[in-house]
Amino acid sequence: MVPTSSRETAPADAEPRPTLRELASALEGTPAEQGLRERKKRARRGVLIDAAQRLVAEHGLDAVTVEMISAEAGVSPRTFFNYFESKDDAVLGADDTDLSEDVVRTFVDGGPTGRLLTDLQVLVASLLAPHGEAHVRVMRAMDLMQQEPRLLQRHVFWMERHKSRLVELFEARRETTPFNADAEMLTILVVLLIRTSLVAWENAGFTGDPADHLPGAVAQLIDVVARDLES
Amino acid sequence: MVPTSSRETAPADAEPRPTLRELASALEGTPAEQGLRERKKRARRGVLIDAAQRLVAEHGLDAVTVEMISAEAGVSPRTFFNYFESKDDAVLGADDTDLSEDVVRTFVDGGPTGRLLTDLQVLVASLLAPHGEAHVRVMRAMDLMQQEPRLLQRHVFWMERHKSRLVELFEARRETTPFNADAEMLTILVVLLIRTSLVAWENAGFTGDPADHLPGAVAQLIDVVARDLES
DNA sequence: CTAATTATTGCACCCGATGCAAAATTCCAT
DNA sequence: ATGGAATTTTGCATCGGGTGCAATAATTAG
Numbered sequence: 001m002v003p004t005s006s007r008e009t010a011p012a013d014a015e016p017r018p019t020l021r022e023l024a025s026a027l028e029g030t031p032a033e034q035g036l037r038e039r040k041k042r043a044r045r046g047v048l049i050d051a052a053q054r055l056v057a058e059h060g061l062d063a064v065t066v067e068m069i070s071a072e073a074g075v076s077p078r079t080f081f082n083y084f085e086s087k088d089d090a091v092l093g094a095d096d097t098d099l100s101e102d103v104v105r106t107f108v109d110g111g112p113t114g115r116l117l118t119d120l121q122v123l124v125a126s127l128l129a130p131h132g133e134a135h136v137r138v139m140r141a142m143d144l145m146q147q148e149p150r151l152l153q154r155h156v157f158w159m160e161r162h163k164s165r166l167v168e169l170f171e172a173r174r175e176t177t178p179f180n181a182d183a184e185m186l187t188i189l190v191v192l193l194i195r196t197s198l199v200a201w202e203n204a205g206f207t208g209d210p211a212d213h214l215p216g217a218v219a220q221l222i223d224v225v226a227r228d229l230e231s
Numbered sequence: 232m233v234p235t236s237s238r239e240t241a242p243a244d245a246e247p248r249p250t251l252r253e254l255a256s257a258l259e260g261t262p263a264e265q266g267l268r269e270r271k272k273r274a275r276r277g278v279l280i281d282a283a284q285r286l287v288a289e290h291g292l293d294a295v296t297v298e299m300i301s302a303e304a305g306v307s308p309r310t311f312f313n314y315f316e317s318k319d320d321a322v323l324g325a326d327d328t329d330l331s332e333d334v335v336r337t338f339v340d341g342g343p344t345g346r347l348l349t350d351l352q353v354l355v356a357s358l359l360a361p362h363g364e365a366h367v368r369v370m371r372a373m374d375l376m377q378q379e380p381r382l383l384q385r386h387v388f389w390m391e392r393h394k395s396r397l398v399e400l401f402e403a404r405r406e407t408t409p410f411n412a413d414a415e416m417l418t419i420l421v422v423l424l425i426r427t428s429l430v431a432w433e434n435a436g437f438t439g440d441p442a443d444h445l446p447g448a449v450a451q452l453i454d455v456v457a458r459d460l461e462s
Numbered sequence: 463c464t465a466a467t468t469a470t471t472g473c474a475c476c477c478g479a480t481g482c483a484a485a486a487t488t489c490c491a492t
Numbered sequence: 493a494t495g496g497a498a499t500t501t502t503g504c505a506t507c508g509g510g511t512g513c514a515a516t517a518a519t520t521a522g
Contacts, residue, residue, distance in 0.1 A: 037468075037519055065508065076471045081510065117459035149391045156387045160380045179458070181451045184430045188423040189455070196416045220412045224420070225456040227410070228348035268488055268499075296477065307502045312479065463522100470517070478509085486501065492494090 045083050047073045052090040053140045061091065061148040091144060092154050093137040096161070099169075100126060108169060110177040120186070121218050124193045128211040138210070142202045155191050163187055193217050276314050278304045283321040284371045292322065292379040322375060323385050324368040327392070330400075331357060339400060341408040351417070352449050355424045359442040369441070373433045386422050394418055424448050 051072040055064045066087050070077040084090040103126045106112055111119025131138060145151045170183040181189075193214065200213035282303040286295045297318050301308040315321040334357045337343055342350025362369060376382045401414040412420075424445065431444035 035520070040519090041469085066510085067508085078472070078511095079470055082469070085510085087509070115459045115462055117455055149394070152391060153384050153387050156384050160383060163380070179455070181455050182427060182430065185423065185427045185448065185451055186455075188419070188426055192416065192419045192423060195419055196413060199413065199415045217416065220416055222456055222460065224348055224410070224412050224417075225453055226460065228346045229453065229457065231346055266489070271488090272500090297479090298477085309480095309503070310501055313500070316479090318478070465520100465522090467520070468518085471515085473513090473515105474511105476509105476511085478507105480505105480507085482504090484502085484504105487499080489498075490496095 044073070044075065044079075048075065048080065048083055048090055049093040049137055052087070053093070053137065053144065056091050056144055056148070057140070061088075061144075061150065088151055088154070091148075092141045092151060093134060094154070094157075095131055095134055097127070097131065099123070099165075104169060108172045108176070110173065114177060116177075116179050116181070117218065117222075120190065121193070121214060124190055124197070125211045125214055128194065128197060128214060129209065138198075139202075139206050142198060142206075155195055159187060159191050166190065192221070196220065275304070275306065275310075279306065279311065279314055279321055280324040280368055283318070284324070284368065284375065287322050287375055287379070288371070292319075292375075292381065319382055319385070322379075323372045323382060324365060325385070325388075326362055326365055328358070328362065330354070330396075335400060339403040339407065341404065345408060347408075347410050347412070348449065348453075351421065352424070352445060355421055355428070356442050356445055359425065359428060359445060360440065369429075370433075370437050373429060373437075386426055390418060390422050397421065423452070427451065 048069065052064070052069045055068055055072060064087075066080050067077050069087070069090065070080045073080075080090070084094070103123060107119055107123050112122055113119055141151070141154075145154070166187050167183040170186050173179075196217035197210050197213045200216055201208075201210040204213065279300065283295070283300045286299055286303060295318075297311050298308050300318070300321060301311045304311075311321070315325070334354060338350055338354050343353055344350055372382070372385075376385070397418050398414040401417050404410075427448035428441050428444045431447055432439075432441040435444065
């Protein structure tokens with residue numbers, strides 16, 4: 001690792017290496033939080049994501065190697081894989097925020113309204129909402145996804161990760177508030193809502209929050225189905 | 232390549248290698264079709280898929296190497312990649328059937344019924360239907376997908392491949408028969424219908440055709456939305 | 463300041479995937 | 493059938509992603 005002077009005192013290194021400055025500033029971002037270890041970890045993670053996104057934006061996904069990203073971030077290539085499972089994860093800044101416990105409980109107990117689709121919407125909103133800090137990275141990730149379709153697999157990746165949890169969740173709710181839909185279908189429906197919201201957000205020039213476009217996504221879905229029913 | 236005697240006459244090789252027999256029988260499957268070249272290509276492809284699926288079912292996805300698959304199929308590893316872009320493709324027996332021209336034309340012209348969801352259903356049906364020969368391979372692929380979630384990316388992969396085409400299609404139809412839904416959303420909706428149908432087919436013990444379960448998938452979707460509307 | 467915990471790094475290694483050119487095979491015209 | 497054109501197979505070299513392992517360095521706790 002790059003030696004910051006031994007105990008974090010006096011970061012007076014005159015070195016012009018951009019990496020160091022970036023890490024330093026990232027370190028200042030959240031100054032009074034957790035131990036040094038935790039802060040550095042967050043900082044490095046951020047630096048790696050930024051490096052990955054910048055390089056891919058400039059050269060394209062396949063032309064960028066993990067070695068380049070690590071170099072730009074001032075870190076050993078081996079360390080890269082301490083932070084991400086794959087190159088793509090870094091480019092996407094994959095955030096692994098879980099569903100909050102109370103949202104889950106509410107949903108399982110028949111959700112805020114008892115109407116499945118509406119309650120699903122609440123669930124998805126909680127997934128779309130909190131990433132306040134990573135906002136700008138999600139934006140960049142969206143842009144990159146357009147140019148590098150391979151990255152779209154993110155949503156599937158995400159789905160795989162949470163599928164078992166979601167399925168549990170659906171089955172649990174089913175007992176208190178019966179419905180017919182297959183759990184697998186609902187899982188994809190969640191992905192559909194997330195993705196549609198994000199795309200709408202992108203099309204709106206990234207104004208506001210992704211979650212702001214969730215009602216629109218639901219409305220689209222309802223529209224497609226309703227038009228079929230009325231005729 | 233394994234030398235079958237020089238001109239395809241006299242396949243009287245007494246070699247007990249299972250590979251050869253398998254290829255030979257596969258060759259007999261469609262005896263009067265195309266040239267020898269074309270038939271061998273199909274046959275080899277089939278042998279490779281079978282080998283891949285068998286090995287993965289036995290050892291798991293990560294424990295199976297392209298080298299093993301090629302060996303089992305009696306083919307050079309380099310040749311493997313003449314047939315598939317990736318190991319996963321072989322395991323899935325990725326079929327790249329396009330939409331037939333008339334189905335496309337009908338859909339673009341406002342589809343059989345003019346109701347978007349119903350017409351989408353027709354479109355999806357044409358994707359689910361024809362793979363008569365590969366039926367059994369799709370079954371195996373479904374089973375493997377349960378044990379190896381990585382393979383789920385297939386649908387995304389498929390989506391990526393056809394997305395531009397689908398988007399064109401949707402936009403073209405939009406001009407003759409306006410609707411509000413975003414093309415991106417409809418694309419995912421297609422994936423949802425395909426996947427849901429396949430899962431339903433699997434849950435039904437692979438009886439009949441995947442397409443048989445498409446109406447059920449649509450019904451589920453309608454149910455979710457309609458229940459939200461009525462209350 | 464020391465000892466325990468945790469993170470970084472280098473190294474060796476495996477495998478998936480691609481480009482290239484030589485050898486083998488199939489096709490086609492005569 | 494036979495020779496040359498077109499296409500496929502194959503070996504070889506190479507690159508890059510990703511992992512296990514053990515040594516080293518940094519952080520933390522006492």
